[in-house]
Every structure is written in C-alpha cells, then in structure tokens.
Amino acid sequence: GQQVMQIPQYQHVQEGEDFTTYCNSSTTLSNIQWYKQRPGGHPVFLIQLVKSGEVKKQKRLTFQFGEAKKNSSLHITATQTTDVGTYFCAGPIETSGSRLTFGEGTQLTVNP
C-alpha cells in the first residue's frame, strides 16, 4: 500500500544550528502537508504544497515539494527552543477520498 517515510526519526541540535527533515512517498502525491506537534500537544497544520518543485517559506521554515511529487523536505534555519516538537508530513491516499497517510515524524530537540 501507499507509504510515506520520514527521516531522520530523531534529531538533536544546538540552538542556532539548522535542521532538515525529509519525507518520501512510494507513490506520486497530489499534495503534501506538514504538521508540527509540540510535546504533550496535538498536531497543528503548517503548510500544504501542491505544485511540482514548489518552495514555500514561513519565516525560518522552508518547505520544498520535489519535482516528481514523491518527496518533500522541511528545513529550519537557526533553530530556536520554540522549534522543539515532532514534525510530520502527510499525503492523501488517492483511492480513499479524504484520507491522509502520515509519516512517522521527526522528533526535534534543541539544546539551549
């Protein structure tokens, strides 16, 4: 079945370092979404990418959607302690209408 894989599973950085998480799908995606879950919290939507090769920025966060629409990345420049949490990518399951399949997430810790 359709799978979305995310790497790395864990990432520890010093405050000020950059961070990147990668998402790969076994099938072409019509779009990809990114969510952030703070420790003890619930996932919160960050962004949706739709177009092949699309790049979007939100302050220090840069999101990319691959040309083949099978991979995506989230890059954080100069991490801050507020960036701590787990970042999930998710893509729609084409045969099921409104279902998403989530990656297993990358858990980011930032040492001050």
Added chain:
Amino acid sequence: DGGITQSPKYLFRKEGQNVTLSCEQNLNHDAMYWYRQDPGQGLRLIYYSQIVNDFQKGDIAEGYSVSREKKESFPLTVTSAQKNPTAFYLCASTRATMGEQFFGPGTRLTVL
C-alpha cells in the same frame, strides 16, 4: 471560537471495560477522523467519516467502534476487544477533501 473539543483529557479504565471518547466540532466540517498515537510513534487511522451516517474503517479499526449521527459529533468507543488500548487518541476534521486537518487536544487513555 470554532474548533474541535475532546473530552476528557485523561481517562482511566479497568481492563475489560468499554469506554467512549467524545469528539465535537463546530467548524461545519463534513469529514472527521480518529487517530491513535503511541509514544514516539506517528498517527494511525482508526476510523473516518466523510458524511453523516457513514463511516469507514482505517488501518487499525479492530476493537474500536464509531457512530456519526450528527455532523458535529464523532464518538469513538474503545471496546474490551482492543488488546492494547492504552494510547493517546486524537480526533480531527477537515472541510475539504484532502484539505488540512484540524486536530482536537486529544484524550490520553490508560487501561489498568
């Protein structure tokens, strides 16, 4: 304020008891979802509903049941048939097919 509410936040039950988790939304969203999250894991879909009086099994539906009698409400029952029910349960909703999902704060269920 519009949003999704889940209650209670923490729930303790004895093994062998059925328990129902509440999920209510006032966002006028058609689709609603139930996910299970285990420590350090991603989100696994239990059930979802795209319209009132209709719902579909997700990836891990065994031992769970749902109903969708009203657009605003999508309760989840964890039955005694669920072998390992202790987990964090998240409810979500979405307005459009394959659109962003809005999550409730979650219910942490512990079965003793």
